[in-house]
Amino acid sequence: MRRRDFLRTGALLGAAGFSTSLSTRARAHPGPYEPFGHVDVEGAKDVVVSPDGGVAYLAAGTGYATVDVSTPDRPRVLANVRDPVDEHENGPLRGIYDVKLDVTDPETLVVVGPANPLPGAVAGVLVVDVSDPAAPERVSFFETGFPVHNCFARDGYAYLTKNTGETNALVVLDYAAGEVVGRWALTDVAAGWADVANGRRPLHDVYVHEETAYLAHWDAGTWILDVSDPTAPTHVGSVDAPAPGALAGDGRGEALVPPGNHHYVATDESGTLLGVGKESWARRVGTNDEDETARLVGGPSGIDLWDVSDPRSPRRLSTIDPPPTPDPTYGGVWTTAHNFEFRDGRLYSSWYRGGVKRHDVSNPADPEELTWWRMPSEASFWSARVGKPGAETGYFVGSSRGVGDTPGRLYTFPDHAGQQVSPPSLTPNGTAATRTGAGTKTETESLVVTGTPTADASTESTRTDPTETAAADAPGFGVGAAVGAVGYASWRLFRRTRRE
Template sequence: MDRRQFLRTVGASALAVSTAAVVGSRPATAHPGPFEPLGRIDIDGAKEAVVSADGETVFVAATSGYAVVDISAPDRPELLAERRDPLSDREDGPFRGLYDAKFDGDTLLVVGPANPIPGAPAGVLVVDVSDPANPDEIAFHETGFPIHNCFAADGRAYLTANDGDRNPLVVLDIDSGDELGRWSVVDVDDRWADVPPSMRSVHDVWVHDRVAHVALWDAGTWLVDLSDPASPSVLGAVSPGDPEEIAALTPRGRNRERRTPPGNHHYVATDDAGDLLGVGVESWAIEVDRDDGTTELVGGPSGVELWDVTDPANPERRSTIEPPASPDPTLGGVWTTAHNFDFRDDRLYTSWYRGGVKRHDVSDPTDPVELAWWRDPERASFWTAQYAYPFADEGVFVASSRGVDDASPALYTFPDHAGNQRDPPTLGAEPTTEPLVNTPTPTTSPSGNETAAPASETESSTSTTDAPGFGPGAMPKRPIMTAMNSTPVSS
C-alpha cells in the first residue's frame, strides 16, 4: 500500500476534532476517530530531524551519528541507512555529540559537537545524499568551536559558534569550507561584551532570503541581512534586552535569569513568506524561599511567540502559544517547555519535550487555533516536529523523540489533520501547592529589570559555563581559538 492509499484509508477513521484549543481560539475542524501516530521507528540517540524536499525521506541527527528513514509508507517507516561513529579513523575521532543536521539540495550537513568535548573533532560533516540509502561523506570542515545548531541554504552553512567570547554566527561555503563572514551581537554594541557569554549564547539560526534570524538566549532574537556575509547589516531585533542591566546581575541573579522567563530565546523559524516569525522560549522554574519559611516556584515553561516581522525594524508580537502545564517545571522535573517547530502554509507544528507535539492553525496569528495534541510522557520527549508532505486527502508530519528513561529514542509519523488523542495521559502527579508557579515581585531597577535576585533563593548560583538549552558545562570556560580546516572524507 503506497502513502496515498494508506492515508486515504486512515483518513476516514483516524482522527477527531480538537477541543483543547488555546483560550479564545476558534473551534477546529472535526475528524472521526482518535488522533494518534501513524508509525514509529526506534533510533538510538535521536535528536533533530529534517525532511527531504519530496517529503519521503527523513534525516535524523543521532548523537553518535545520523540515520536516514524512508517514510513514503508512513505506517511503516523504514531505516534506509545508519552511520555511527563517523571520522573514527582520525586520531581525535570519532565525530560525536551530534544534535543537529540540515538539508540543502542533495547535501546533508551534520554538525557538532553540540557542547564542547575536549580533544574531539568539531565541525561540519558534508554528506552527499542524492542516493539516500547510500550516504557518501565527502568532506569535513573543521571549525575549532562546538556547533549546537546550524542552517543550510544556497550553498552556505550558518553555524552557531559558541566560543565563550563573542559567540558569533559563522557563515561557511559548503563546498570549500571557506569562511565567508561572521556576525556577533558584540559587533553591534560592545556593552554586550560585559554580559557573560552563557547569557547571550547563539543557540539557533533560521535563514530566509539570506536574512538570518539569530536566537541569542537573553539577548533576544536578531534579524541580520547576510546577503554579503562579509558585511552583515542588522535589520532589527526582537526583545533584545538591555546589556547593562543583564551585566549588572549578581551570579545568583544570572542563574535565575538564564533559567526563567522572560528571555531564553531558544529556537526561531519563519513562515513561508518570511513575514511571521516564531520564537521558541525554553525555560524552567526555580524554587525560592518565601519570607514565611515556605517555598514557591518562580518561572516555569514557556511557549512559542508569534511576531509580525514584515517591518524588521519594528517587530510586533501577535500572540503566544502557551506550553502544556508541568507537574514539576524545574530543570530536573518534567519538561514541557517549547522546543523546535516548523511552519508550513498556515500551519505550525510544535514540540514540547514530554508535553508532546501539537498542530496549530496560524492563519490568524493573533488567534492561533490548536488542531491536535498528542503526548506520551512516559515514553516520548519530543525534540522537533516537522511537516513532511501533502496530497489530495491528507498529509504527514514527523516528530523525533529523545526518549524517556528506558524508553528508546524514536522517529514518529503523524497524520496532518485535526484530532483528539483518546484517553490522553496526564503529565505526572498533580501539584501539591497552589499556585504551582507564582512569580513574586523581584527587586527591580528603575526600568523594571531585576538587578539582584532575592537573597533567599535556595537555588545556588552556577558558573557561567552552565547554559540552559545546552546542558551543564556547555559553554567554554575560556575563549576557543578558531581555525578552519577542511579535509576530504574517505568513502
C-alpha cells in the first residue's frame, strides 16, 4: 500500500507548528478548576475520541492529526498528516473541518473537505486506517465534486452534507462499494423548499443514532430521518421546522440572527434526548453596520434539549443559554453554541471564546451547570468530547482554533465539577450570565434585542453562495471512486487477515 500523505510523528514534536505545554495537574475537586494540559495543533477544528478514550483525532484545516490523550496531563501528538491527496491534479485536500470515526468500526477514520466551496480544488472523502494511530494509513479517496462541511460515519456508510445552492442534500456514501447509495433533501417533503434562499436552509451537520439520522438545516430546523435502509432515507419528523413560506428574504442578514440557526445536533446514548445547538449572532439595525450606537437585533444562541422519544412529536424541555459577550456581532467576540457531546447524563459543550462547559442533564428539563472554563484571550473552542468519564480519573478534551497569536490547541480537562480561579470576564462590567432550565434567571441584562420569532420556527457556518454550483453531481463519483473501492476492499481483507 502506498502512503502519499506526509507524516510527522510524536518524535518530531519540535517541528514547526507543534509544541506541548502542560499545566500543573488539576487538583481534585472541590479545588480550583483548570485544564490538565494542552498540545498545539495548527489549524485545529473538530475532534473525536476513540472509544477507549486514549486517542483524539483532529481535523486541522490542511490535514488531520492524532493525539495521545491517555495520560491527560501529558497529551502528545502521535501523527500529523498534512496535504493529503496531494497527487490529485487539483489537490491537496484542503479546508478540512471535520473528521469522524466509524461508530461501528473505530479503526476507520473518515476525513472530509473542503468545508466550504474552493473553486478548482478537489473535494471528497478520505478513508484512513487508524488501527495504529501513530501511523495512519490512507485506504482510499472518493471525489465528490461538492464541498463537504460535515459528516457522520456508521456501518461503512459516510453521511455527507452537500450544499451546492440549488439542492442542499444529505448524501449517503457506501465507502466499501465506492458509490453513492442514498440521498435526501427538504424538497422531498415539500417542493416549496426550493424557493427558500440557500442561506436559510443549508444542511450544516448530520448525526446518526442507530437507525435514525438528525439533520441540522439552519433556519429550516432539524429533520429526523429513518435510515434503517441507508439507500432510502425516509422522513419521520422535524424539530422547530417552519413552513417554507415563513423563510422570506435573501438569506444574508436573516441567516445570522435567531430564530433558527440549527447548527449541530446529537442525541444521548438512549436516542431519546436530542440536543440542538444554534449558532447565531447579532446585527445592527436602523443604520449602517459600522455604527456602534445602532440597535442590535439577535445575539448568540444556546443549546435546546428535546424529548424525541416520539420522533413524530418532539417536545422541547429546556434551553442552555450561551455565555455573554461584549460584542455579539459576527465580527465581534463569539460565545454562541458550537459542538457538544452527551455521556452518562452529562453534556460537554463548546462556546468558542465563551469556553467549555459541563452540565448535569440527568433531568433535562432542568439542566445544572457543573463546570465552566474559559480563556477568551487565547482559546476559541470548536468542540468538546469525552475521553474517559468519571469524577475521579476521568477527562474530556476541547479543541480550540486559537485566538490572535495563540495557535490551535487540544486541551484536556478533568471530568468533575469545579470553579475556575479568577475566571476572565466576558462582559465590560465584569459579570457573567448563565441560565439553566426553564425557571432560572439571567444575572445580567441582555446585551441585545431578540427579534420576534416566526410562527412555528423555533456559518463558521456553511453560507454557500447560490451562484457557486458544484463541478459534478453526487451520483457516480467516476473512475476515482471505482479505484477507491478496490483499495478499500483490499484493505479490509488485509486487516482481517492481519488480526487473525
